[in-house]
Amino acid sequence: MILNLSPSYGxxxxxxxxxxxxxxxxxxxxxFESKTQKSRFVALAxxxxxxxxxxxxxxxxxxxxxxxxxxxxxxxAGLENDRFRFNDDGxxxxxxxxxxxxxxxxxxxxDVIIFVARYFGGVKLGVGGLKRAFxxxxxxxxxxxxxxxxFIKKRLFLTFDYKYIGSIMNYIEKNxxxxxxxxxxxxxxxxxxxxxxxxxxxxxxxxxxxxxNYILEPL
Numbered sequence: 001m002i003l004n005l006s007p008s009y010g011x012x013x014x015x016x017x018x019x020x021x022x023x024x025x026x027x028x029x030x031x032f033e034s035k036t037q038k039s040r041f042v043a044l045a046x047x048x049x050x051x052x053x054x055x056x057x058x059x060x061x062x063x064x065x066x067x068x069x070x071x072x073x074x075x076x077a078g079l080e081n082d083r084f085r086f087n088d089d090g091x092x093x094x095x096x097x098x099x100x101x102x103x104x105x106x107x108x109x110x111d112v113i114i115f116v117a118r119y120f121g122g123v124k125l126g127v128g129g130l131k132r133a134f135x136x137x138x139x140x141x142x143x144x145x146x147x148x149x150x151f152i153k154k155r156l157f158l159t160f161d162y163k164y165i166g167s168i169m170n171y172i173e174k175n176x177x178x179x180x181x182x183x184x185x186x187x188x189x190x191x192x193x194x195x196x197x198x199x200x201x202x203x204x205x206x207x208x209x210x211x212x213n214y215i216l217e218p219l
Contacts, residue, residue: 021153024148034137036133042118044114061073061115070088076109076110077111084101096134099134099138103139104138118133151196154199157189168206177202
């Protein structure tokens, strides 16, 4: 994930945001089905980082599960976990959407959305029973998922003289810094991706290697 930094990014101050540069989410779509007193609960979890795409994702799910009376959902998104929404979609108030969100929060995830389609089996579960069933289906889905950690990276354009290339390339390799593009000509010009929390150290090391004879530009 590449972050185009600006002082006003997010809801908090720029310096506060820089303290956090990783998040936990799911790698790919996963699903899980459970049964509670003859009712079927089909949970579907998707990677989801842009709430503006919610309508299209929901439409896709509703089309596939058109015969399900209710498809409650919950999502949490953003580096600060501060964008979230949940909805019972016609189930008794508080019985579906919030338990789904609780399952997401149990695993401290963000950038994920879960829908749970319920097929009524003829036995009323009550609000308490529904809460447990929706939570369990969502948790089962996340247990099937591959949970990954994503690092937020800053893209930098580095320019320096060839006489420093040995020490700098050795440093880049040892620290697993990705070179996105090499545009070198009469001087070395590298587009690099650096983990956000390591950006200051990166510049400090480049400064030391080159005795200050370098140009480092954020992109």
